Amino acid sequence: MRIRFLLHDVFGKAGGVKTVTLALARDLAQWHEVELTSLYGGGNPVHALPPGVSVRTLIDRNSAQSRVQRTLAHLPSQVIPGPEPRIKQYSAYTDLVLLRYLRSLRGGAVVTMQPGLNMALARLGTNKYVRVAQDHRPFISRPQSTLSAYEKYAHRYDAFLALTNEDSAHYRQLVGTRTRIETMSNGAPPLTGNPSSLDSKVVVAAGRLEASKGFDLLVRAWSVVAPVHPDWELRIFGEGAQRQRLERLIAQRGLEGQVRLMGFTKHLESEMTAASLFVLSSRMEGYPMVLLEAMGCGLPLVSTDCPAGGPRDIITDGVNGFLVPNEDVTALADAIIRAIGLDADTRKSMGGAALVRARDRSHLAVAQQWCALLTELARNKRG
Secondary structure, three states: OEEEEEEEEOOOOOOHHHHHHHHHHHHHOOOOEEEEEEEEEOOOOOOOOOOOOEEEEEEEOOOOOOHHHHHHHOOOOOOOOOOOOOHHHOOHHHHHHHHHHHHHOOOOEEEEOOHHHHHHHHHHOOOOOEEEEEEOOOHHHOOHHHHHHHHHHHHHOOEEEEOOHHHHHHHHHHHOOOOOEEEOOOOEOOOOOOOOOOOOOEEEEEOOOOHHHOHHHHHHHHHHHHHHOOOOEEEEEEOOOOHHHHHHHHHHOOOOOOEEEEEOOOOHHHHHHOOOEEEEOOOOOOOOHHHHHHHHOOOOEEEEOOOOOHHHHHOOEOOOEEEEOOOOHHHHHHHHHHHHOOOHHHHHHHHHHHHHHHHHOEHHHHHHHHHHHHHHHHHHHHO
16 A cells, blocks of 8 residues: 655654654555655755655745745635644645645545644545544644634544544544544654663653643652652753743752753663653643653653543553642652652562553554554445
């Protein structure tokens, strides 16, 4: 089967959706003919593109534009919803380019994972190939205009995918039985070294230092943990706008010796394998890959039960980690104290269960799920 992934810009800096797509394209290329189609392109890619995967560019930024192209580029898109984050890069010209591309295809499948292109696939695509769209953001974070567009056009997809079971339920309620709604999680990268020995007195957290990640909640929780386990240390990896606020909070709580803001690292895996516990304190998450990365390092987890249900889909409470109510500092502190206080055998049992879950959600396992879904959809279309 020929599988085409349509993205906004394959050549630019990698965000979460692009990183996931590149890895998935690489894995699917083991069994299928895979193409990355980039709406915009030109020049050398910032990140290495997967071997064995072809790349097609629809609009080359380095090419001269005709007068008609320049005129259409100044007219607003009639296809892409206004809340699309890149709306200024869409226009009547991109509408035309996408129309010509999507109407030219025959057979195989087209997959989109960004809301603007999801809508282009629904409105401009045809039934001559399988159409699959996936949304990577939590349902509750999408503006009403985007949800209204999905409600109106989702019946044109052969399948619409969400990252979590909770979001799948929301979309089924939104669109009813007019299209197939499935949960398809992202795949976790394989561990390159050995898992944690779970014998250090280090707890790790990681993410952008912003309000949604709840590191202020974690610092406040640690002020409860610190007197109980004064020989343990919390290391927070990441950078962001809230760094100074967190530094002040750490100082106010007298935690300078136990809570360390480590900054950004390219070696998060090795930092995780040097720890004995991972904590996620986010107020909002879709499908937090960092939890799977920590599981892949053999770490038990403590996580807030965020809206959209991502952590709930990953953690089995009491088996591979602990779930606590969202934004509940007391419950978060209690769970960390409980996890630190586990005996060696129980900690290793939870770490082993985490490794099993990570293997179940590995890149390869998820790619196989994609294969099965796309093959079934293609068979149904032929039938």
